[in-house]
Amino acid sequence: MTSPNSQPIGVFDSGVGGLSVLRALRAELPHERFVYLADSAHAPYGERGDAYVGARTHAITRHLLEQHGIKALVVACNTATAAAIHEVRSRYPALPLVGLEPAIKPALAATQTGRVGVIGTRGTLTSAKFGKLLASLQGSTEFVVQPCDGLAHAIERSVDRPVPASPEGTETWALCERYIEAMGAFGTAAGQMDTLVLGCTHYIFAERDLRALVGPEVRFIETGEAVARQTRRLLEGAGLLAGPQAQTPEVQLFTTGGLPQLQSAAQRWLELPAASCQTVAIPSPATEPSGTA
Ligand code: DGL
Numbered sequence: 069m070t071s072p073n074s075q076p077i078g079v080f081d082s083g084v085g086g087l088s089v090l091r092a093l094r095a096e097l098p099h100e101r102f103v104y105l106a107d108s109a110h111a112p113y114g115e116r117g118d119a120y121v122g123a124r125t126h127a128i129t130r131h132l133l134e135q136h137g138i139k140a141l142v143v144a145c146n147t148a149t150a151a152a153i154h155e156v157r158s159r160y161p162a163l164p165l166v167g168l169e170p171a172i173k174p175a176l177a178a179t180q181t182g183r184v185g186v187i188g189t190r191g192t193l194t195s196a197k198f199g200k201l202l203a204s205l206q207g208s209t210e211f212v213v214q215p216c217d218g219l220a221h222a223i224e225r226s227v228d229r230p231v232p233a234s235p236e237g238t239e240t241w242a243l244c245e246r247y248i249e250a251m252g253a254f255g256t257a258a259g260q261m262d263t264l265v266l267g268c269t270h271y272i273f274a275e276r277d278l279r280a281l282v283g284p285e286v287r288f289i290e291t292g293e294a295v296a297r298q299t300r301r302l303l304e305g306a307g308l309l310a311g312p313q314a315q316t317p318e319v320q321l322f323t324t325g326g327l328p329q330l331q332s333a334a335q336r337w338l339e340l341p342a343a344s345c346q347t348v349a350i351p352s353p354a355t356e357p358s359g360t361a
Contacts, residue, residue, distance in 0.1 A: 074310055082111035098317060104319065105131070110124050111325070115218075129156055142166045143168065144295070146188055170266075185251050186214065190217055224329065228328045228329050261282075322348040323346075327346070
């Protein structure tokens with residue numbers, strides 16, 4: 069019988085953004101197998117609402133459990149975590165589960181000016197979960213919170229295009245420019261934002277655009293490495309880590325949307341061959357309300 073330790077870890081996002089988390093997971097857990105699911109046919113999640121995102125999260129979790137026998141799940145999407153992780157947790161209490169939230173606690177420790185920018189999807193930044201987190205940290209630091217409608221979608225659409233010599237002139241650039249300008253002054257002088265929290269897993273792939281707009285001194289905070297460490301702790305605690313000789317580490321990637329986008333992103337960001345990517349259809353449950361647990 070196959071040992072549970074040799075089963076894969078499931079990782080999912082609305083699209084290719086969660087590959088930034090998968091990159092950190094592979095570095096932290098080199099002996100593990102991974103199954104990545106990009107729900108690109110249903111992206112972006114950020115402007116859809118909780119019921120829709122909750123239904124997708126349940127459908128994908130069930131698919132990964134039933135078709136791949138995953139031993140743990142990393143919800144590599146801030147929006148899905150905010151909308152549905154509590155329901156997934158109560159439905160599958162035995163499943164080791166890791167979610168993502170904008171890393172505003174580490175930002176609090178990092179800022180020198182006491183002003184921190186936070187960018188993310190509308191779904192994440194207007195969620196009750198994020199509201200609670202922010203309220204718990206109110207003090208001398210000011211958080212400037214900016215939902216970035218359309219940005220994850222623009223990043224998603226750009227992945228199979230050649231990387232332009234200069235970021236300016238792309239759709240991603242135009243959106244980054246609009247939102248960064250709306251937030252106010254970035255820099256290390258008094259009153260400026262010296263720290264920017266990337267509260268959506270797609271945004272690290274617009275790092276070049278964001279860096280050009282905020283300047284070289286602003287610190288970016290994202291969650292990939294912290295999530296990978298948390299996943300290791302959880303697997304260790306459950307006795308589910310794969311041993312060094314357990315198997316050949318393997319990554320399988322699936323998308324509900326366009327294969328070229330996933331193949332291009334997997335090659336560009338993870339150096340994985342196109343053959344590791346496949347398409348899959350995962351229908352949303354027709355009758356099941358997302359709120360049932
Ligand atoms: N990458 C996702 C997140 O971290 C959401 C992007 C989207 O589908 O809007 O929130």
